[in-house]
Amino acid sequence: xxxxxxxxxxxxxxxxxxxxxxxxxxxxxxxxxxxxxxxxxxxxxxxxxxxxxxxxxxxxxxxxxxxxxxxxxxxxxxxxxxxxxxxxxxxxxxxxxxxxxxxxxxxxxxxxxxxxxxxxxxxxxxxxxxxxxxxxxxxxxxxxxxxxxxxxxxxxxxxxxxxxxxxxxxxxxxxxxxxxxxxxxxxxxxxxxxxxxxxxxxxxxxxxxxxxxxxxxxxxxxxxxxxxxxxxxxxxxxxxxxxxxxxxxxxxxxxxxxxxxxxxxxxxxxxxxxxxxxxxxxxxxxxxxxxxxxxxxxxxxxxxx
Amino acid sequence: xxxxxxxxxxxxxxxxxxxxxxxxxxxxxxxxxxxxxxxxxxxxxxxxxxxxxxxxxxxxxxxxxxxxxxxxxxxxxxxxxxxxxxxxxxxxxxxxxxxxxxxxxxxxxxxxxxxxxxxxxxxxxxxxxxxxxxxxxxxxxxxxxxxxxxxxxxxxxxxxxxxxxxxxxxxxxxxxxxxxxxxxxxxxxxxxxxxxxxxxxxxxxxxxxxxxxxxxxxxxxxxxxxxxxxxxxxxxxxxxxxxxxxxxxxxxxxxxxxxxxxxxxxxxxxxxxxxxxxxxxxx
Amino acid sequence: xxxxxxxxxxxxxxxxxxxxxxxxxxxxxxxxxxxxxxxxxxxxxxxxxxxxxxxxxxxxxxxxxxxxxxxxxxxxxxxxxxxxxxxxxxxxxxxxxxxxxxxxxxxxxxxxxxxxxxxxxxxxxxxxxxxxxxxxxxxxxxxxxxxxxxxxxxxxxxxxxxxxxxxxxxxxxxxxxxxxxxxxxxxxxxxxxxxxxxxxxxxxxxxxxxxxxxxxxxxxxxxxxxxxxxxxxxxxxxxxxxxxxxxxxxxxxxxxxxxxxxxxxxxxxxxxxxxxxxxxxxxxxxxxxxxxxxxxxxxxxxxxxxxxxxxxxxxxxxxxxxxxxxxxxxxxxxxxxxxxxxxxxxxxxxxxxxxxxxxxxxxxxxxxxxxxxxxxxxxxx
Numbered sequence: 001x002x003x004x005x006x007x008x009x010x011x012x013x014x015x016x017x018x019x020x021x022x023x024x025x026x027x028x029x030x031x032x033x034x035x036x037x038x039x040x041x042x043x044x045x046x047x048x049x050x051x052x053x054x055x056x057x058x059x060x061x062x063x064x065x066x067x068x069x070x071x072x073x074x075x076x077x078x079x080x081x082x083x084x085x086x087x088x089x090x091x092x093x094x095x096x097x098x099x100x101x102x103x104x105x106x107x108x109x110x111x112x113x114x115x116x117x118x119x120x121x122x123x124x125x126x127x128x129x130x131x132x133x134x135x136x137x138x139x140x141x142x143x144x145x146x147x148x149x150x151x152x153x154x155x156x157x158x159x160x161x162x163x164x165x166x167x168x169x170x171x172x173x174x175x176x177x178x179x180x181x182x183x184x185x186x187x188x189x190x191x192x193x194x195x196x197x198x199x200x201x202x203x204x205x206x207x208x209x210x211x212x213x214x215x216x217x218x219x220x221x222x223x224x225x226x227x228x229x230x231x232x233x234x235x236x237x238x239x240x241x242x243x244x245x246x247x248x249x250x251x252x253x254x255x256x257x258x259x260x261x262x263x264x265x266x267x268x269x270x271x272x273x274x275x276x277x278x279x280x281x282x283x284x285x286x287x288x289x290x291x292x293x294x295x296x297x298x299x300x301x302x303x304x305x
Numbered sequence: 306x307x308x309x310x311x312x313x314x315x316x317x318x319x320x321x322x323x324x325x326x327x328x329x330x331x332x333x334x335x336x337x338x339x340x341x342x343x344x345x346x347x348x349x350x351x352x353x354x355x356x357x358x359x360x361x362x363x364x365x366x367x368x369x370x371x372x373x374x375x376x377x378x379x380x381x382x383x384x385x386x387x388x389x390x391x392x393x394x395x396x397x398x399x400x401x402x403x404x405x406x407x408x409x410x411x412x413x414x415x416x417x418x419x420x421x422x423x424x425x426x427x428x429x430x431x432x433x434x435x436x437x438x439x440x441x442x443x444x445x446x447x448x449x450x451x452x453x454x455x456x457x458x459x460x461x462x463x464x465x466x467x468x469x470x471x472x473x474x475x476x477x478x479x480x481x482x483x484x485x486x487x488x489x490x491x492x493x494x495x496x497x498x499x500x501x502x503x504x505x506x507x508x509x510x511x512x513x514x515x516x517x518x519x520x521x522x523x524x525x526x527x528x529x530x531x532x533x534x535x536x537x538x539x540x541x542x543x544x545x546x547x548x549x550x551x552x553x554x555x556x557x558x559x560x561x562x563x564x565x566x567x568x569x570x571x572x573x574x575x576x577x578x579x580x581x582x583x584x585x586x587x588x
Numbered sequence: 589x590x591x592x593x594x595x596x597x598x599x600x601x602x603x604x605x606x607x608x609x610x611x612x613x614x615x616x617x618x619x620x621x622x623x624x625x626x627x628x629x630x631x632x633x634x635x636x637x638x639x640x641x642x643x644x645x646x647x648x649x650x651x652x653x654x655x656x657x658x659x660x661x662x663x664x665x666x667x668x669x670x671x672x673x674x675x676x677x678x679x680x681x682x683x684x685x686x687x688x689x690x691x692x693x694x695x696x697x698x699x700x701x702x703x704x705x706x707x708x709x710x711x712x713x714x715x716x717x718x719x720x721x722x723x724x725x726x727x728x729x730x731x732x733x734x735x736x737x738x739x740x741x742x743x744x745x746x747x748x749x750x751x752x753x754x755x756x757x758x759x760x761x762x763x764x765x766x767x768x769x770x771x772x773x774x775x776x777x778x779x780x781x782x783x784x785x786x787x788x789x790x791x792x793x794x795x796x797x798x799x800x801x802x803x804x805x806x807x808x809x810x811x812x813x814x815x816x817x818x819x820x821x822x823x824x825x826x827x828x829x830x831x832x833x834x835x836x837x838x839x840x841x842x843x844x845x846x847x848x849x850x851x852x853x854x855x856x857x858x859x860x861x862x863x864x865x866x867x868x869x870x871x872x873x874x875x876x877x878x879x880x881x882x883x884x885x886x887x888x889x890x891x892x893x894x895x896x897x898x899x900x901x902x903x904x905x906x907x908x909x910x911x912x913x914x915x916x917x918x919x920x921x922x923x924x925x926x927x928x929x930x931x932x933x934x935x936x937x938x939x940x941x942x943x944x945x946x947x948x949x950x951x952x953x954x955x956x957x958x959x960x961x962x963x964x965x966x967x968x969x
Contacts (some may be wrong), residue, residue: 007399007400007402007403007404007405008400008404008408009400010396010399010400010403011396011397011399011400011401011404011412012400013393013396013397014393014394014396014397014400014416014458014462015397015400015412015415017393017454017455017458018415018416018419018455018458019415021431021434021451021452021454021455022415022418022419022427022430022455023415024434024438025427025430025431025433025434026426026430028430028433028434028437028438029426029429029430029433031433031437032433032437043433043437045433045437091322091326094319094322094323095319095322095323095326097319098316098319098320098322098323099323101316102316102319102320103323110323110327113327113330113331114327116330116331117330117331117334119512119516119560119561119564120334120557120560121515121516121533121534121537121553121556121557121560122516122518123518123534123537123538123541123553124334124337124537124553124556124557125333125334126541127337127537127541127549127550127553128333128334128336128337129333130541130542131336131337131340131348131349131550132333132336132349134348134349136349136350137349138336138349139333165542178329178330181330182330235421235422235423236423236424238423239423239424239425239426240423240425241425242518242519242538245538246538246541246542249542257423257425260425260429261425264428264429264432264523265432265522265523270433273429274429274433277425277426277429277430280423280425280426281422281426284423284426288418288421288422291421292414292417292418292421475670475672475674476674476676476677478639478641478661478668478670478674479668479670479674479676480662480676480687481640481641481660481661481662482639482640482641482661482662482666482667482668482736483662483667483687483688483691483735483736483739484662484663484688484690484691484692484739485662485687485688485690485691486660486662489690490662493687494676497678498676498677498678
């Protein structure tokens, strides 16, 4: 009879691959962050934890705590992500709810439309908006004629007419929203769909109005789905740099991702870049493990509660 | 069951929001695709219909070296990625699913981590890996392929594993009961039942690879390692021609065809419900 | 002897749960042998160990004298019909049935003939080209049978094969299965939780509870002479009463129930002190209240359930317990005696009263439940 090691051996290649190209890679980040740099500002990684030099990491932290540029970027990033996620919820929940509850025979088509953006190249979707929001773009014209441009100007959300793509936080946030909301709606749809209708029927049965049935039954039961979706999209958003780059191209809207990208790909201070990456990962670690936990549990139970 | 009213009023209101969302979501891309067929050089003003940006003499996807090479390189990476990630992932899925004893939880988490790790973290990590550790390999096609394989692996495992769970152990038990030794239990029973999932996961890996950006960019070396995604990124804000729209459209077409193929295979051989859950990628 | 199975001190532990607790069972060749018990009792685990899908923690499984406990399932001459039939979805019926023949060194023609014969035996010959998902539950079950029997095993194991079928189909298949077994003469080992199914079909029954065999005997013996309270209660109504055994008087034991003395000639008549006594409903004689005397308990009728051929009369006896008596619908009992509120006298013939001493464990929380449930990791050998 087969030993307990057979299947582990089968899994070994995959495990080995992930260990090397994921775990070791991440260790490299730590080795560089806790390392040094030479006269050409190239990193000298310290592989032995006992050799670790906390200097650069501390410098980076210091930058945060003493109100340096990193702090500004972080706060901006958190703002952008928070607003984008909030807007995702505002728009996404009704869509998910409708599709789960009221779509009827249109459901298949609607689902297809909801799934489609997930598989369209993210950059193509951004390209589409760049074309539209260019000063002579169709989108720009429409927004102008419908009056939204004026509204945004007066609200301070836009600096100048037609300047959608010039370092506007508004545009970045809306682009993030556009980019990531499909990844929010779909899991939320699944979660709402899973809610046993009998709970709602029971609430109605016991004399509740539709509104109360919603607020006291459906909404609470969909909270895990909302949280899961929120975490699912905020994780990549915190590391996003390309969205801001594409629709803004100004350091005024730099997110943490941009900061890291500057150090790693464009600038020379890879050590600081590694330190920032490390700090970002630690910050997100909590979110990552929360998400892993909830999806594993969801795999074994049928309901969202 | 009676139609339940929603608290904001009629379902009509929700339908409106949903419809509006879908329009907002899809139309910009449709416009971009439309402009790929623009007769002139503008990406914002319509100048008539033409396929010049796809097959024209100059500046088209077919004839412009930069565009053509980018597309070629994208496909090359995708093929390598699928060729390695699929067997690796199937093996990992099998091993994980049948793992007995301790360690399976950690391996499972390890497998899922790439899916929740922000791309820039992965990009930076892999960049440093190939600069500091595997400097012999260095940056370039090999590194890009390796990077892509590392996270598409997870997609393959999740899909195959899902199928393994629904297959269950009983068919192999029945085969054993009827006299089939280990080898035959696998090749005569499990593999045929698993085949749709393997094909589907390969297709998904392909699609994910084609659309990947951050990791591919971080591990690139020179112009010859440019992919379509990277091209879109670097050219979008410049003053490119609709050829950019065209190449994006071609890329999209390939992705959609691949996924449609995966969905079809799964549905034909594994059943409708399975295909639906595949589509929503319930991770 | 072909097809005899003996289990010796067979034990199976999953992590910290003991699913099978050292059982010894003899399954003679050519018999229809049933493992009967509630879910979680270990019957399926036992069957899987005989088939080879679970490795025993300790003990021996002797197939015609050879210990096969560590032999992989594909090398045992034992075949299984699964609860879910497990027909290979990617093969049609004929290929399913032919699956195991590949390992039997037959020519192509011989294979085809055997497949055809097997399918005819279960009346499924016309479905040879169909796929499993095109068949009904009952049809799938037959194909599963054919697939196993075509290999001419010495022993056929059946894991609750009729569980998923509707009542009528079940009854028909019970008859067919029994006839098939008699015709083929091979040993059938049948697992079920349905006691009436077990009683109808089996030559011998082993009643299992919490990993142990409570009793193994013929259906009649199990029903009329249960060894333990659990067995008495599991098969049919037992009318268990708490009693005190006072002493023996010749063949009979005198017991006191609710202040009245009764005589019991069955079971542990030499017991003393706290015991339980049981009597089957059909042995209780319902008499008018006026009849007093030995071996009688007075009571009030609570209700009578009309079952067509008989009445099940629920009588609250003066000690407080509820007894159920079976009264044939042949006009012998006065209808007045069957009305709720009627005062009656229940005569309990001593040769039908049985003394049981094994204490009754609390059935409400069956800790062994997990071991039979599906979330135990299926351990492929």
